[in-house]
Amino acid sequence: MSNKKIIMTGGGTAGHVTPNIALLPKLKELGYEIEYMGTENGIERKLMEAEGIKYHIISSGKLRRYFDVKNFTDPFKVIKGVFDAKAILKREKPDIVFSKGGFVSVPVVMGAYFNKIPIIIHESDITPGLANKLAMPYATKICVTFEEAMQHVNKKKAVLTGSPIREELFKGSKIKAKEFCGFKNDKPVILVTGGSLGSRIINSCVRESLNDLLKTYNIVHLCGKGNLDRNFNLTEGYVQFEYIKDELADLMQLSDIVISRAGSNTIFELLALKKPNILIPLSAKASRGDQILNANSFKKSGYSVVIEEENLNPLSLQEKINELNVNKETYIKNMSKSKERDSLSNIIKLIEDCRIKR
Template sequence: MKKKIMFTGGGSAGHVTVNLALIPLFRQEGWAVEYIGSVNGIERELVSPLPDVAYFPISTGKLRRYLDWQNAKDPFRIAKGVYQAYRLIRRRKPDIVFSKGGFVSVPVVIGAWLNRVPVIIHESDITPGLANRIAIPMAEAVCTTFPEAAAHIGKGKGRHVGAVIRNELKQGSAAAGRKLCGFTPGRPVLLVMGGSLGAQSINRAVRQALPELTEAFQVVHLCGKGQLDPALTVPGYCQFEYIRDELPDVLAMSDLVITRAGSNSIFEFLSLRKPMLLIPLTRQQSRGDQILNAHSFEKAGYAEVLEEEGLSPQTLLERVRALHAHRDAYVSAMASGQKTDALAEVFKLIKETAKSR
């Protein structure tokens, strides 16, 4: 009988990308691959097109840290999700569950634990998110991207593996990227990516600075769902809500990146040696993990950091110009950074854990 792995994780693209990197490896070795996610989350959009990967939606509730009337309903949604996940796992009988985190993963991890199915978690940030903090006691092991994360993981569970990078990101064609965007060779390309859901403050500052930005750069802007500006037609500027299949090509042609500081994205840019201007989410918008990520990269010489409180069209222009002027130093620092094959290490750990069950 073939081995079976069940993945979970969602709410944002960052909670899916590691799963997307691992899934082809398991399919190549003949494993059955299944995925539990939310009914309407981005994980369903990203996973459903994959061949031979069964997707099972369950009820989810968001784990909020602030007052909201939805908080009264969410415990019931989570309880329903735990029941659904428990029944699914009992029926589908996976050998192991791999969780990338996000609020949808909590019912799945609980359901696996109740069925005595081993769980491995991946934590991208320096400090675990709330979903992973709840799930860690029920896991066999926790794979971390940052070595600093070990201090926040239970004794003996943390495994520092480094960043898991999707292999296809390294296969892009700069010529195909320029064709997609209508760009010309010979002029530097600035990629703006505020995350899968977009970033209104970054979008606003970039668009206000476009006349000056396009004097020196061609700008490709991934602005997020519902945040296109069809009236904005500036030569050398191309905008998309979100791209998936063409992303390796867009990355291949890009010389600099403006982005948030989500761990998965910035490590992908690091692996491709793309100098970054990081604009992390503020502590009012998040638990502060992106601020820690950004300053870790700044200290290593991989990126410039611009706090959102100081973001304006003018400060954006100044930092982008400085990043471009010193791009060779950033590329050199990234080239000499620590190199690990995290994808292979996580793949091996999952197989060994499933085998020893």
């Protein structure tokens, strides 16, 4: 039986779980017993159970910045969640809690605080999300991904760690990916992804541009659940998938250009893999604007080409792809110069330090 124990939390979207998954191999190697706390139907449950991690269910309500009838009932679910989490943590006695944010994390962080358990929070974006804002006063340390984020959090607690990257992403095979996609030629490959839920606006723009793009490129399109279009099933040089897990590392290695949303985890993976990319951040109308800040930070550093969602159309997309293709060596060079942080080691060291100092 291990004498080191960590309980992790975070959920609501894959972005609040992926960095936790990246930490698992190293934590196991160091002999940690790992458990997870999340909601009954959250994406985090499916992802963690697939990793064979013991999972505890707690109640939690969604924290919204807009009016909704559920705003009157959800605070009671959060309060119930705090009692759920407090009882589980008292029973399980972890040495430390690691939180990746998302509304499920708030009760867990508060429950840990009441049990006097050290808490590390990881914030992916430049400005903290609502859940992390509520949880941060209870944290022992706050990991941030962007340098610009330091001015938005308590500097005494903040540590610039970067975003942990899953090690398997570096081990992909171009040959396997080419075979998997059935590509018959050596045209450069564009990988299109709209995040774990897909993006209708990106999907339709890419499909409208196919006739022109396929003259020069092969295209791999990760279009999100329920977004496959059968009309393109037999289009040579174009393959579409709802979601890819096991083959993602291979597809990343195969791709010459990536078109993506600007979620923090994804863009730091592109930076680590030095993939020339076009970012199409979620518009401020559909989000709190975090992706716009992420994308502009990467544009300023010379890592990414950015198209604002409002300016996205087949013509602007093709122009930016051609521009990126011509200048891709410059972008690769800029990404190679980035202060490559060994985020995984930074975060693991922080976990070990906080556990020892307890």
